[in-house]
Amino acid sequence: MNHQRGKQSIVFSNRPYVVGAAAVVGVKEGQGPQRKWFDFILEDDIFGEKTWEKAEGKMLKKAIDLALGDGRVPEKQVDLLLGGDLINQLMIANYAARDLQIPFLGLYGACSTMTESLIMGSVFIDGGYASNAVCAASSHYCTAERQFRMPLEHGNQRPPSAQWTATASGSMVLSGRRSPGRNIRISAATIGRVVDPGIKDVNQMGAAMAPAAVDTLLTHFRDMDRTPSDYDVILSGDLGNIGKNILIDMMEKQGCPVTEQYNDCGALMYTDSQDVHSGGSGCGCSASIFSGRVIKEMRQGTLRRALIMSTGALLSTISSGQGESIPGIAHAVVLEAEGGE
Amino acid sequence: MNHQRGKQSIVFSNRPYVVGAAAVVGVKEGQGPQRKWFDFILEDDIFGEKTWEKAEGKMLKKAIDLALGDGRVPEKQVDLLLGGDLINQLMIANYAARDLQIPFLGLYGACSTMTESLIMGSVFIDGGYASNAVCAASSHYCTAERQFRMPLEHGNQRPPSAQWTATASGSMVLSGRRSPGRNIRISAATIGRVVDPGIKDVNQMGAAMAPAAVDTLLTHFRDMDRTPSDYDVILSGDLGNIGKNILIDMMEKQGCPVTEQYNDCGALMYTDSQDVHSGGSGCGCSASIFSGRVIKEMRQGTLRRALIMSTGALLSTISSGQGESIPGIAHAVVLEAEGGE
Numbered sequence: 030m031n032h033q034r035g036k037q038s039i040v041f042s043n044r045p046y047v048v049g050a051a052a053v054v055g056v057k058e059g060q061g062p063q064r065k066w067f068d069f070i071l072e073d074d075i076f077g078e079k080t081w082e083k084a085e086g087k088m089l090k091k092a093i094d095l096a097l098g099d100g101r102v103p104e105k106q107v108d109l110l111l112g113g114d115l116i117n118q119l120m121i122a123n124y125a126a127r128d129l130q131i132p133f134l135g136l137y138g139a140c141s142t143m144t145e146s147l148i149m150g151s152v153f154i155d156g157g158y159a160s161n162a163v164c165a166a167s168s169h170y171c172t173a174e175r176q177f178r179m180p181l182e183h184g185n186q187r188p189p190s191a192q193w194t195a196t197a198s199g200s201m202v203l204s205g206r207r208s209p210g211r212n213i214r215i216s217a218a219t220i221g222r223v224v225d226p227g228i229k230d231v232n233q234m235g236a237a238m239a240p241a242a243v244d245t246l247l248t249h250f251r252d253m254d255r256t257p258s259d260y261d262v263i264l265s266g267d268l269g270n271i272g273k274n275i276l277i278d279m280m281e282k283q284g285c286p287v288t289e290q291y292n293d294c295g296a297l298m299y300t301d302s303q304d305v306h307s308g309g310s311g312c313g314c315s316a317s318i319f320s321g322r323v324i325k326e327m328r329q330g331t332l333r334r335a336l337i338m339s340t341g342a343l344l345s346t347i348s349s350g351q352g353e354s355i356p357g358i359a360h361a362v363v364l365e366a367e368g369g370e
Numbered sequence: 371m372n373h374q375r376g377k378q379s380i381v382f383s384n385r386p387y388v389v390g391a392a393a394v395v396g397v398k399e400g401q402g403p404q405r406k407w408f409d410f411i412l413e414d415d416i417f418g419e420k421t422w423e424k425a426e427g428k429m430l431k432k433a434i435d436l437a438l439g440d441g442r443v444p445e446k447q448v449d450l451l452l453g454g455d456l457i458n459q460l461m462i463a464n465y466a467a468r469d470l471q472i473p474f475l476g477l478y479g480a481c482s483t484m485t486e487s488l489i490m491g492s493v494f495i496d497g498g499y500a501s502n503a504v505c506a507a508s509s510h511y512c513t514a515e516r517q518f519r520m521p522l523e524h525g526n527q528r529p530p531s532a533q534w535t536a537t538a539s540g541s542m543v544l545s546g547r548r549s550p551g552r553n554i555r556i557s558a559a560t561i562g563r564v565v566d567p568g569i570k571d572v573n574q575m576g577a578a579m580a581p582a583a584v585d586t587l588l589t590h591f592r593d594m595d596r597t598p599s600d601y602d603v604i605l606s607g608d609l610g611n612i613g614k615n616i617l618i619d620m621m622e623k624q625g626c627p628v629t630e631q632y633n634d635c636g637a638l639m640y641t642d643s644q645d646v647h648s649g650g651s652g653c654g655c656s657a658s659i660f661s662g663r664v665i666k667e668m669r670q671g672t673l674r675r676a677l678i679m680s681t682g683a684l685l686s687t688i689s690s691g692q693g694e695s696i697p698g699i700a701h702a703v704v705l706e707a708e709g710g711e
Contacts, residue, residue: 031498036449037473039499080692108377109561117458118686119478123564127684127697132378132561134486134701135684137460137478145475149490156497157372158380176688220450220473223464343468343476345459347517351421356468360475 032155035252037220037245044214045154047364048161048204049100052321053092054313055170055196061299066322068095074171074196082116085169085198086124089114092198093129093165096320100202102161107131107202109153111146112165113138115173115194115312122167131163140238140267141221141341142166143199143316144360148218150203151362160205166339167198168311177231177346191232192269192310195298199316201324213327217363219249223343225356231349234342235272235295235307241357242268242340243279249336249361250285257287263336264323265359266315267295269308272340294318315339327366335364373496376593378561378586385555386495388705389502389545390441393662394433395654396511396537402640407663409436415512415537423457426510426539427465430455433539434466434506437661441543443502448472448543450494452487453506454479456514456535456653463508472504481579481608482562482682483507484540484657485701489559491544492703496556498546506541507680509652518572518687532573533610534646536639540657542665554668558704560590564684566697572690575683576613576636576648582698583609583681584620590677590702591626598628604677605664606700607656608636610649613681635659656680668707676705 032039051068059070069091076084089112097104110129113136114121126133138145146164153159171181173194179185203215224241242265250256257263257280268276273293280287297318298309319337326332338361349355373380392409400411410432417425430453438445451470454477455462467474479486487505494500512522514535520526544556565582583606591597598604598621609617614634621628638659639650660678667673679702690696 033449033499033501082688082692108374113478115459116686117688118456118480118684120684120686120689123684123686123697124689124694126699127564127566130563132563133699134490134561135478137454137476139459149475152493152497152499156493156499158374158493158497160374220475222471222473223468225468343459343464345457345461345464347423347458348461348465351423353465356464358467358474 037248038252039218041151041155041216043155044216045151045203046207047201047213047324048208049096049102049202050320050324051092051095051099051200052317053088053198054317058195058197058298061303063298063318063322066325081169081171082120085121085167085172089121089165089167089198090125090128092200093163096200096202100208102202107161107163108159109162111136111149111162113142114167116176139341139343140310140312141339141358141360142312143319144337144339144362147362148220148360151215151218154203154205162203163200164203165200166312166316168194168313170194170196173311187306188232189306190271191306192234192295192308193305194311195309195314197313197317199313199320201320212367213324214365214367215362216365217253219245219361221245221359223356223358225354227354229354231344234310235269236275237342237355238268238340238357239272239275242276242338242359245338245359245361247283257290260290260334260336261332263287263291265293265338265340267310268293268340269295269310271307327364333366337362337364378589379593380559382492382496382557384496385557386492386544387548388542388554389549390437390443390543391661391665392433392436392440392541393658394429394539395658399536399538399639402644404639404659404663407666422510422512423461426462426508426513430462430466430506430508430539431469433541434504437541437543441549443543448502448504449500450503452477452490452503454483455508457517480682480684481651481653482680482699482701483653484660485678485680485703488703489561489701492556492559495544495546501546503544504541505544507653507657508539509535509654511535511537514652528647529573530647531612532647533575533636533649533651535652536650536655538654538658540654540661542661553708554665555706555708556703557706558594560586560702562586562700564697564699566695568695570695572685575651576610577616578683578696579609579681579698580613580616583617583679583700586679586700586702588624588626598631601631601675601677602673604628604632606634606679606681608651609634609681610636610651612648668705674707678703678705
């Protein structure tokens with residue numbers, strides 16, 4: 030059976046169920062406008078651990094445990110964990126996978142990891158290659174800043190275009206079998222290509238990612254023969270305030286305006302008064318808003334069909350040091366709420 | 371349709387074809403005993419580039435281009451690139467994906483990346499979610515050493531248990547349709563769990579990975595109701611000389627001896643006189659021997675059924691610095707040669 034639509038899009042014939050989901054966030058994220066949608070808010074970003082990395086690992090595992098609890102899926106019934114994070118060699122996800130003892134496939138897509146894991150998880154579930162799969166992604170301000178930019182102790186000034194790496198983990202449990210009262214399904218997806226607009230400033234990530242996001246959106250609408258109005262919401266993550274406006278402009282110029290339905294997780298995560306400059310970033314930002322707010326809104330009936338798209342800036346500290354530009358990538362997933370509860 | 375056998379293994383009903391494959395290696399690897407199986411041997415490990423990282427990116431792209439040529443699959447007919455490398459933020463694979471403009475899903479499994487990509491590629495092809503997929507992995511001695519251990523200029527002494535990161539890239543093209551004269555198929559796979567024997571010495575990677583490899587092998591034989599004698603060859607990569615012997619001992623103790631069919635890519639890559647101590651490592655080591663030697667031997671008819679298993683040591687420079695142990699993981703894939711040419 031051919032599930033392909035065009036070269037990059039997939040239609041799922043069995044439409045995997047999202048039976049459980051959870052979002053765990055840090056202190057600052059818990060003070061922001063999305064507060065009520067999160068399942069667990071840390072009292073302290075060190076989360077009782079000795080290092081920021083161990084704290085992030087504990088946060089990711091907490092998000093997975095809560096999602097499994099939400100879906101009433103025992104850990105031993107999970108066949109597959111798909112996930113990743115921003116820390117070198119996927120340190121956070123690796124240690125979470127060690128603690129969970131679930132068969133594990135590690136992914137790196139920078140901030141595009143959440144939808145990357147959802148696409149792979151959906152393929153495994155839809156085709157009968159796994160019965161229950163956990164998809165997860167995580168980021169932490171304190172682990173990411175010291176790896177990608179400066180040690181926190183350095184106290185360096187951030188330019189206005191900089192984004193704030195969210196301390197956040199999100200997780201969804203996909204299954205071939207629906208749970209009682211749950212009816213959110215993954216119906217389609219579009220896998221992104223790497224698009225490089227040639228930007229070399231690591232504090233301009235929104236601009237570096239926006240063209241990839243536009244490429245994936247246009248491809249999605251063409252492959253699926255749909256328009257933006259076919260969706261209640263189109264949510265990217267995380268272009269931030271600058272990247273969001275670039276995307277809106279570019280889509281307008283392409284004759285495919287998205288203004289009505291569109292928003293960005295990086296733009297939604299914090300208020301202006303939280304001093305995060307161009308908004309949130311980090312793969313946990315979109316992971317926590319998709320796993321927290323979007324899933325809850327679909328369960329409540331305020332959203333019926335959502336196009337969620339995590340976006341990644343594929344820079345590394347090495348490539349930046351070697352004068353390379355920052356390529357972007359974006360993967361999109363269609364979530365559909367079915368019936369009432 | 372349920373393709374699962376046990377919790378961790380998959381049987382592919384359509385058995386994807388490996389229609390093309392290629393291995394590109396560095397100078398030292400081209401002087402070793404596997405020389406005749408490689409498709410392209412670098413004259414200089416810098417490969418005409420300004421940095422080791424750019425050289426590795428060019429090497430990975432070369433392996434992909436050669437594999438596509440071997441399979442007579444035009445680049446524009448490839449729906450999906452699955453791959454990874456050892457360098458922070460998957461820098462090598464990201465830039466190769468940018469140059470190729472193929473929809474891309476980045477993976478990190480340390481040295482287990484080649485079979486991780488083959489499992490995912492097989493699931494996409496087998497279920498009709500992609501028509502042609504490229505699976506690839508890469509490592510380079512000079513990029514890996516300075517990231518994980520010491521700058522080469524430091525000239526530090528390596529302990530006898532250390533392994534030598536191979537300068538090598540391997541790539542396979544999977545397809546739902548066979549090519550004329552080609553008849554190698556992927557029939558099954560086993561996804562590994564993270565197993566941590568508690569080893570903290572980054573120069574004892576074979577010992578850190580062997581228990582994960584044993585776990586995956588025993589699970590594979592149990593799930594598939596098979597024994598080692600069902601395979602012409604069982605090839606791990608890359609436990610090196612020490613890890614290989616640990617695996618042999620452990621399998622013997624578990625009542626499942628593998629001595630007759632078993633070898634390790636790290637043990638095969640170099641001769642003793644090449645001064646690499648405990649053998650080869652790096653995800654390119656197993657990727658190049660699987661994509662080079664195993665595929666060619668299957669085409670020649672000297673191998674009919676092979677169990678290939680890449681093994682990963684999930685350490686990071688950060689986790690080692692924080693006193694964490696090194697978890698291991700291993701994923702296994704069954705290759706079958708069908709009929710004559």
